Amino acid sequence: MEININTQTEAHEEKAFVSTMADDAIDAVRKRVMSIPELRRHIFNFLPLESIKACRLVCHDWDSTAGPLMIATSQIRFRNYLDEPERARLPDQFIRDFSTGSLLEKCDKFCFYSPENWIEYDDMLSFIDQFGGTMKELTIFGTYIRNALYTLTQKNLIKLIPSQLTKLEVVTDRVKTKLIVSIDRLENIKTLRLGGCILKIIDGAVCAPVELRLKNVFFLRNRKDFQETVKLNELFDFRNLKDLHVDCRDTENIELSLSDGALKLSTLNLNRVKILNWESAWTVGKLTLCKKAKITTASGMKYEELDFAGSVLDFAALPVTIKSLAVNRLNAKLLHIESAQNLVNLKCLTLHRKRYSLLTAFQNCANLTHLDLYPMDEGDVELVTIDVKLIPKTVKVLRLRHDCELLGKIDFELETVIIEQISFDIAYDFLVENLNVKNALLYCSNFTLDADHGTEIDKVIEGLTLQRFIVGPFFRSEPERYAFSYYPFLERDMAKADFFVKTDQDAAVIKKQITKTEFNRLGDAWWTNESISF
Secondary structure, three states: OHHHHHHHHHHHHHHHHHHHHHHHHHHHHHHHHHOOHHHHHHHHOOOOHHHHHHHOOOOHHHHHHHHHHHHHHOOEEEEOOOOOHHHOEOHHHHHHHOOOOOHHHHOOEEEEEEEEEEEEHHHHHHHHHHHHHHOOEEEEEEEEEEOHHHHOOHHHHHHHOOOOOOEEEEEOOOOOOOOEEEHHHOOOOOEEEEEOOEEEOOOOOOOOOOEEEEEOOEEEOOOOOEEOOEEHHHHOOOOOOOEEEEEOOOOOOEEEEOOOOOOEEEEEEEEOOEEEEOOOOOEEEEEEEOOOOEEOOOOOOEEEEEEEOOOEEEHHHOOOOOOEEEEOOOOOEEEOHHHHHHOOOOOEEEEEOOOHHHHHHHOOOOOOOEEEEEOOOOOOOOOEEEEHHHOOOOOOEEEEEOOEEEEOOOOOOEEEEEEEEEOHHHHHHHHHHHOOEEEEEEEEOOOOOOOOOOOOHHHHHHOOOOOEEEEEEEOOOHHHHHHHHOHHHHOOOOOEEEEEEEOOOOOOOEEEEEEHHHHHHHHHHHHOOOOOOO
């Protein structure tokens, strides 16, 4: 017996010794890798800004690598809060706090941000006049720019928009006090985003941006005359263009011809834009069309995604290359619906309320695996009934959102179901009575149970017979609920909530805190049916 004990002890010590040697070898490799500046820089490139800041505190070598990277990824942002002056961060104060030769002269990305109040034009001008020599990116976002229209001169304009800029974003809301941007200052621009401002047109002055976004932009031919409508193709050179977003919701003053040569775009988003010719050799990754857009003859254009909220959609005009289709507008006129069966590459389909009868036209789409049924129209609270017999048997991932009810029980197995903004008792009934599914993600609006369930909610969740699931959110306080629900508007990406989680590796149900950002990532991964690590 004593020999066995000694043998076991020696074996345990030998195993521990081998494990220690392995750990030491791993540590040596890590130290070797992190001692090489090129490898260290490559690794730091994948870190968020907060982690890069922490790396600067480790040692001198890490600081020499992380410091320049932090400056390259940083944006100096000025804020103006008239109601809360202690939160304000204005240019003159910033200049006092940072001495010459510091971050101010090294950083090339600046933002004047005032969503609730005006931005003083003189403040911007004096700051850019002093530090604009190395500026590469400039963002101006405010309710309006005070006195900009009446005090602006061509000399000051040149100072405000440095010619070496590669990225310019100007977004204002007020109509009468817009910032004038002269197109001849945009020769090096790669990203141009203008909203609620005035673009001064200089004949023959065009640029070739990579990303162009215009929203409710006015066009000025000279000091007095505004041009009601412009042809965008004549204003900009599109040869480098990858992303084009034009929104004329309040102006309807832009015309676009899609027939001018071949062009390859990642995204094309048009709202209330007059399209002169749909015959096109353009190739588009994602095409988004809003009000007044019509697709009737687009035989030349190829695109993989179509998000349609326009007025007329002819299914016979859709290209066979399309992989994702969303029909979002209730009153859109749909032509040749039977041609939907020709969409042999269609993988994802999103249908808005009262369009579920269209499902019969997609029964023969062999590659249709993702179905998103979105029953709510804006301001509409009417309950919508969905007959599960209409769901094509090829569907593997089903998403249900807002108030709806299912009629019947599905007779084939789904891989994943995502249920959002539906009370838990209704979502639970879907899983038990209507659906045959392996995995479920439930983002429920409330977790009250009726008397029929007869038990506590955590017991009901633990009793779910699924391979894996995520159920939540549960909040510990009302401020936590508010922050999690409205985090995009509050800039609180780290808002957290509790979720019940079950994985296929562990049969036990665990309670886990998940940030809103992480939950959105998980939701996207479940929708695309990717592998997920908790």
